[in-house]
Amino acid sequence: MAPLLAPLVLETPFPRGILPYLVGGLLVGLGAAVIYLATGIIAGASTFLESTLSYVSDVDRFNRFKYVQSRGWRVVFTLGIVSGAALWGLVLAPDPTIWTTDVQWWRLLAGGVLVGVGTRLGKGCTSGHGVCGVGSLSNTSLVNVATFMAFAIGTAQLVQALGVTP
Amino acid sequence: MSDETRSPWFLPVIYVGGLIFGLGLAVSGMARPEVVLDFLQFDDFGLVFVMGGAAVVTGITFAVATRYLDRAPLTASEYTRRVKEFDRNVVVGGVIFGVGWGLSGICPGSAYASFGVGNYPILWAIGGMFLGAYAQGYVRSLTGSEEGT
Numbered sequence: 001m002a003p004l005l006a007p008l009v010l011e012t013p014f015p016r017g018i019l020p021y022l023v024g025g026l027l028v029g030l031g032a033a034v035i036y037l038a039t040g041i042i043a044g045a046s047t048f049l050e051s052t053l054s055y056v057s058d059v060d061r062f063n064r065f066k067y068v069q070s071r072g073w074r075v076v077f078t079l080g081i082v083s084g085a086a087l088w089g090l091v092l093a094p095d096p097t098i099w100t101t102d103v104q105w106w107r108l109l110a111g112g113v114l115v116g117v118g119t120r121l122g123k124g125c126t127s128g129h130g131v132c133g134v135g136s137l138s139n140t141s142l143v144n145v146a147t148f149m150a151f152a153i154g155t156a157q158l159v160q161a162l163g164v165t166p
Numbered sequence: 167m168s169d170e171t172r173s174p175w176f177l178p179v180i181y182v183g184g185l186i187f188g189l190g191l192a193v194s195g196m197a198r199p200e201v202v203l204d205f206l207q208f209d210d211f212g213l214v215f216v217m218g219g220a221a222v223v224t225g226i227t228f229a230v231a232t233r234y235l236d237r238a239p240l241t242a243s244e245y246t247r248r249v250k251e252f253d254r255n256v257v258v259g260g261v262i263f264g265v266g267w268g269l270s271g272i273c274p275g276s277a278y279a280s281f282g283v284g285n286y287p288i289l290w291a292i293g294g295m296f297l298g299a300y301a302q303g304y305v306r307s308l309t310g311s312e313e314g315t
Contacts, residue, residue, distance in 0.1 A: 013211045016195070021212035022219050024194020029223025031187030036227055037235075038179045040243030043187075045275035049299035061303040073180045078278050080184020081191065085282025088192035098284030103199045103271060105290045111270020112277070112291035114262050116298020119274060122259020123250050126273040127187075130217050135224030136247035140256055147260030148267060155268025156206035166200055 031084070032132060035077070042136075044128025045081070046119035048074040103166050107159075118148070173240040190220070191279035198280070199271030199288075206268055266298075 014021075035043050051071035054062040090096050101108075119125040122144050124133060129148075133141020194216040195201035205213035231245040238245065250256075267273055272280070272291040280288040 015210050016201075016212055018212060018215055021194050021215035024190045024192070024196065025216035025219025026223055027190025027193060028187055028216065029190075029220035029227075031183045031185070031190060032220070032224050033227040034186060035180055035183035036224070036238075036245075037231060038183070038238060039176060039241045040238030040245055041180075041241070042246075042248045043180075043183070045273070045278065046295075046299075049274065049295055050303055053296065053300055053303065057300065057303075059300075059303050060307040073177060076177050076180045077184040077187075080181040081188030081275060081278040082282040083181075084185035084188025084190070085192035085197050085279035086188075086284070087185065087282075088189050089197070089283030092189075093192075099198065100285050101199050101280070101287055103203070103287075105287060107270050108199070108272060108287060108290035109294045111266040111268075111272055112294020113298040113301075114266025114269065114294075115273060115291070116266075116295035116300075117302045118259045118261070118263025118266055118298075119295075120259070120299050120302050121255050122263055123256060125263065125275065126217070126267075127275045128248070131220040132224050132228075132248040133250070134217070134221040136228055136249055137225070138247065138249045140250045140252040141248065143252065144256050144260040147257055148264035151261050151264025152268035153206050153208075155265045156203055156271075157208075157268075159269060160203075160207050166203065 028127075028131060029135075031080075032127070041073075042128075042132045043077055044124050044132060045078070046115075046125035046128060048078050049116055050120055101166075104164070107164070122148070171242050176240045179240060187275070188279045188282055190216075191276050192283055196276040196279065197283050197285070199276075199291075202267070202271035202273075202276070206271070270294075 032043055035041055050062050051067040051074045054067050054071055089099060129141040129144045134145060191197050196216055204210040228247050232247060235245055270291055274295060277288055277291050
């Protein structure tokens with residue numbers, strides 16, 4: 001666990017408090033709302049993976065019209081996400097610093113592969129289904145979110161029980 | 167929405183929206199896989215407020231725009247909700263995504279944000295996500311399964 005994070009006090013369900021989570025969540029929603037109100041676009045983060053592959057791959061699926069015509073702004077959206085996080089982490093945060101994870105590389109790589117497969121097969125991720133789909137009260141999204149949440153909790157607890165930290 | 171109907175403000179607004187989105191992911195801690203894993207291991211339930219807070223804002227925005235607003239100013243697109251067709255892949259994909267999220271603590275948006283806070287080891291996860299997205303696209307193109315997005 002990085003020293004920058006407040007130590008966990010397990011007697012409370014919210015050992016780091018609630019405020020940063022709530023403010024962060026409202027900002028995530030605000031970012032999506034700005035794009036939606038201005039353009040009508042409901043932005044998700046995972047379509048970027050496939051639409052960007054169309055720049056370098058001939059595979060039919062990546063070169064569908066809706067990916068090719070949206071790939072430009074999806075790159076800009078992702079650059080915005082990177083910039084916004086950098087703005088907080090390196091400038092505005094109470095302790096501006098470069099932060100790196102202690103989670104082991106093989107967990108990041110293997111988890112990343114599964115996230116890449118699962119979000120594209122399942123038509124969305126934590127932002128598309130989790131934020132925008134739930135905000136739309138879409139049954140498809142509610143089922144997807146309940147499914148990935150249950151399996152994520154099960155997996156994380158199993159990995160922890162096997163003694164892998166972090 | 168074609169390029170001809172797009173305002174010159176289109177890309178700048180997408181960038182600013184992404185910037186606020188990424189700022190929120192960093193403020194909330196979701197850019198740190200450790201914080202996500204603490205949630206999934208029931209050590210810190212704060213993440214409920216991230217998804218909940220964000221979904222309330224988008225929910226109110228979608229409800230107001232679809233009822234009371236006409237067309238989006240920068241694209242002339244109609245306002246719609248995010249309602250995707252349900253099929254088996256929604257569940258299968260959710261299971262695979264869930265296992266990956268639980269293993270790594272990383273989802274697409276939070277991975278981009280994590281790179282923004284200087285977390286270069288996250289490139290393992292971003293590289294993995296591209297590999298996974300490529301693999302499913304390659305296989306589905308071979309088998310002609312073009313359902314879903």
